[in-house]
Amino acid sequence: MIRLVFTIIAGVLLGGIVHLVSVLALPRIATQDAYSRLTPMTKLNAVTPLALADPNNAPMPFMDPAFALAICRYDLSGGSIKLTVPVSQAYTSVSFYTRNEVAYYAINDRSAGKKVIELDLMTEAQHNELPEDEDVTAADRLIIDSPTATGLIVLKALAPEPGLMPQAQATLAASSCKVQTEPPPAKR
Amino acid sequence: MRLILITLLALIIATAVGLGATWMTATRGTDLGTLTIGAWTARPKTGTADVDPYSRATIARSGELPVGTGDGVAFSATSDDRKRPLDGRCDVVVSGVTPAARFWTLTLYDQKGRLVANSLQRYGFTSQEIIRGADGAFEIRVASRSRAGNWLPTGGIERYALMLRLYDTPVGVATRTQRDAPMPSIATAGCP
Numbered sequence: 401m402i403r404l405v406f407t408i409i410a411g412v413l414l415g416g417i418v419h420l421v422s423v424l425a426l427p428r429i430a431t432q433d434a435y436s437r438l439t440p441m442t443k444l445n446a447v448t449p450l451a452l453a454d455p456n457n458a459p460m461p462f463m464d465p466a467f468a469l470a471i472c473r474y475d476l477s478g479g480s481i482k483l484t485v486p487v488s489q490a491y492t493s494v495s496f497y498t499r500n501e502v503a504y505y506a507i508n509d510r511s512a513g514k515k516v517i518e519l520d521l522m523t524e525a526q527h528n529e530l531p532e533d534e535d536v537t538a539a540d541r542l543i544i545d546s547p548t549a550t551g552l553i554v555l556k557a558l559a560p561e562p563g564l565m566p567q568a569q570a571t572l573a574a575s576s577c578k579v580q581t582e583p584p585p586a587k588r
Numbered sequence: 589m590r591l592i593l594i595t596l597l598a599l600i601i602a603t604a605v606g607l608g609a610t611w612m613t614a615t616r617g618t619d620l621g622t623l624t625i626g627a628w629t630a631r632p633k634t635g636t637a638d639v640d641p642y643s644r645a646t647i648a649r650s651g652e653l654p655v656g657t658g659d660g661v662a663f664s665a666t667s668d669d670r671k672r673p674l675d676g677r678c679d680v681v682v683s684g685v686t687p688a689a690r691f692w693t694l695t696l697y698d699q700k701g702r703l704v705a706n707s708l709q710r711y712g713f714t715s716q717e718i719i720r721g722a723d724g725a726f727e728i729r730v731a732s733r734s735r736a737g738n739w740l741p742t743g744g745i746e747r748y749a750l751m752l753r754l755y756d757t758p759v760g761v762a763t764r765t766q767r768d769a770p771m772p773s774i775a776t777a778g779c780p
Contacts, residue, residue, distance in 0.1 A: 407594045411601025418606025423645045426614060430648035437651050453703060453711075461701025462652045462662075464753055465711040466693045490716075491691050491755055495656035501647050504637040506656025508756050510690070547637070554653060558691055558755070560716035 427500040434460050434501050435473075435552060442473045445481065447555065447577045449569065466560070468568035472553040472577035476546060479579045480522035483553060487515050488571035491558040494519070498548040505544050512542075519544055520580075521553070553577060614649045618642045623763055625771045627671075628663040628752065632761045635661065652701060660689070660755035666747070668774040674750065676704075676732055676742030678779040682750065683727040684772035689757035691715050694728065696740055697749050704748065706741040713738060726772075750774070 427433070437459055442448040449470045453463040463469070474481050485494055487509040494517055495506040507517065520543045527545050555575055557568035620640045621633040634643045635657035647654055655662045667673045674680060686692050695712030698704055703711040713728060719738055720726045729735040732744040742748055752771070759769045 403594060407598045408601060411598040412605055414598060414602030415605025415609070418602050419609040422607060422610040423613065423641050426610065426645040427648040430651075432651045433648045434651050434653045454709075455703045455705035455711075458702060460652050461650055462697060462751065463703075464693055464695060465703060466695075466714045493656075493659040493755070495653075495659050497653060497656075500644065501653060502637055502639055502644065503635045503654050503656040506635065506658035508659055510756060511658065552653070556659070558693075558714070560691065560714050 434497070435499055438471055438473060438552065442471045444473055444475055445478075445577065445579050447472050447572070447575050449572055452565070464556075466558055468557045468559060468565060468572050470555040470572040470575065472555070474521065474546075474551055474553060474577070476521065476523050476526065476549045479581065480520055480526050481577060482580050483517070483519045483521060483575075483577045485517040485555050485575040486571055487512070487517065488557040488568050490560045490564065490568070492517065492571065493556045495554045495556070496521070496544060496546065497552040497554065498546070499550045500548075501552075502547070504547055507542075518542065521546055523549055610645070613642050614645045617646050625663070625766050625769055627665040627667055627669050627774045628771045629665070630661050630663040630759075632657065632661050632759075632763070635659070636761070650701065655753060657760055660753055660757055661759050663752045663754070663771065665750045665752075665774055668776045670776070672776055674730075674748050674774070675776070675779065676745040676748050678731070679735070679777040680730040681727060681775050681777050682730060682740075682772050683725065683775075685725050685770050686715070686752065686772060687754060687757060687759045687763075687769035689715075689754035689759070691755045692757075693753050693755075694740070695751045695753070696730065696742065697751060698745055699747050699749065701749075704741070704743040704745060706743050708741060710739075710741060713740065729777075 447470050453465045493508040497503055524545050555572050557571045559565040559568040620642055623630045633639055634654040692715045693712055696704055718726045728738040728740055730740045732742045763769050
């Protein structure tokens with residue numbers, strides 16, 4: 401009897417460990433996460449507009465149907481990425497996600513404070529390699545550090561009324577996301 | 589022989605308890621870092637880099653992308669103010685005011701996060717589309733049959749979820765109470 405009770409207690413304790421390990425492992429082993437869902441329908445290091453969410457066909461659950469959406473799936477191993485998004489009339493935002501869907505940075509048109517949201521995305525190592533004085537001279541250049549080499553940039557433009565959706569989509573179509581091929585200017 | 593049996597039993601219990609708990613928390617979510625105002629629940633931390641492991645597991649399992657904190661915050665409701673589950677066959681009234689935000693959207697989803705088909709192709713409202721009263725308050729009627737004013741069709745599905753997303757808003761990780769964020773009330777007005 402004692403032995404049975406002991407077995408059950410040991411099982412529950414072990415179960416706690418199994419639970420913790422599986423919760424921590426789930427983001428890594430999930431096959432239906434947003435990144436995996438978007439991989440077949442998006443281009444690497446380029447802006448891909450997503451079709452509007454509708455009941456029969458939505459790439460992800462819980463998408464906001466009032467927004468036009470575009471995805472830039474990035475891989476920083478070939479160099480840093482320059483992102484340019486013109487601001488639409490209503491509301492535009494750019495959110496950054498790691499490979500495992502951690503939203504590590506998001507900015508909207510008002511906090512960008514300009515007609516165009518311009519960002520440089522790089523890994524921490526690439527940021528450290530930047531010449532230091534360039535960091536200072538280009539004060540208005542916004543540099544984002546990505547915690548992972550791959551991930552997703554989600555560009556969103558709001559259509560406050562359904563009639564404004566083409567306008568929102570046109571804004572996103574004019575945005576660009578590409579690898580910076582030219583090496584950073586040498587130290588003066 | 590007995591030792592093997594007992595070890596096996598312990599391992600079976602461990603697997604069942606462990607994976608069961610993980611499945612439960614990943615499907616239903618946990619109360620970790622939640623902000624509850626009336627019937628509405630938000631997890632402002634899911635939009636930041638210090639998201640808790642349970643929310644990460646939930647996000648990875650469902651395949652959604654959380655709203656980033658610099659972008660906005662998402663509140664969801666699956667029951668009315670009296671804890672009665674939202675029923676698509678009933679008339680539900682969402683009324684009142686929303687917290688300060690540049691824009692907000694209210695969207696209706698089924699339990700899996702899909703939009704609900706209807707002939708109007710109306711899946712939600714934005715703050716600009718809504719018809720308001722003279723005092724700035726609004727009233728949205730969520731019902732399966734057409735209603736006057738702001739009608740949000742349910743398609744007659746049994747259970748649904750409402751999601752109120754605030755964009756460019758001070759509401760976030762620091763928000764605690766109704767006073768910081770006055771959320772609209774949800775009331776079931778009548779069932780057929």
